[in-house]
Amino acid sequence: MSGNIAQQIAAPYSEAMLSIAKEQNLVNEFGEDARGILSVLDASSELEAFLGNPLVPTDNKKSLLQQAFEGKVQPFVLNILNLLADRRRIFFLRQVCDGYLALQRKLQKIALAEVTSATELSDAQKQSVIERVRQISQAEGVELQAKVDPELIGGVIIRVGSQVIDASLRGQLRRLAYQLS
Structure with missing residues (x-):
């Protein structure tokens, strides 16, 4: 269904x-x-x-x-x-x-941030992502859902609602290839 x-x-x-x-x-x-x-x-x-x-x-x-x-x-x-x-x-x-x-x-004004990274994020990195999402979304709190995707090579992709921040090496390479073509 x-x-x-x-x-x-x-x-x-x-x-x-x-x-x-x-x-x-x-x-x-x-x-x-x-x-x-x-x-x-x-x-x-x-x-x-x-x-x-x-x-x-x-x-x-x-x-x-x-x-x-x-x-x-x-x-x-x-x-x-x-x-x-x-x-x-x-x-x-x-x-x-x-x-x-x-x-x-x-109800509680909490933003859901889906974070995909090439490797497991440290606590300091998670806190940095939370602060960044809080700034972007103006939410009172942030709930992280972290996933690991080794194909990213490096960096992170952050999804908050319909907004996507692609700070991954794979994404940067894709953008560079697009600019060169």
């Missing part, structure tokens, strides 16, 4: 999740739970396939969700997971969690 359609289906659930989180004064806790759920999904493609399988009965999915997340996430979050299963929307769990985190960042 296309990402845009999946996001449209997941958006009301993400918004409801944020509404409950604000009501219960648990916005940050729900965010941590959403990150935890995403890391479990990233670690287990089998779990995501099981939850997305339309042939698996809803009760089996809810039982697995209970086993996997009870005591590890807020009870309200577990209720949302069960609601997604009941409504046959558990397939969109990843999009619901991503949507919640995006809404949380917007």
Whole structure:
């Protein structure tokens, strides 16, 4: 299913999740739970396939969700997971969690910076990127998502929303080749 359609289906659930989180004064806790759920999904493609399988009965999915997340996430979050299963929307769990985190960042004026570098960034380099992003975005806080891509040769690529700062050696070589042609 296309990402845009999946996001449209997941958006009301993400918004409801944020509404409950604000009501219960648990916005940050729900965010941590959403990150935890995403890391479990990233670690287990089998779990995501099981939850997305339309042939698996809803009760089996809810039982697995209970086993996997009870005591590890807020009870309200577990209720949302069960609601997604009941409504046959558990397939969109990843999009619901991503949507919640995006809404949380917007609420708390936090910019998401996706940083791709040739090598692992040191703490000082990460702090430098955070300060640069804070200047560019005027955000109160910055959340870094760092990835390593050895094909960059050196430098970094920083994405903040639709803005891209390409300070990579590969990007500089590409620009130089374009200027020479």
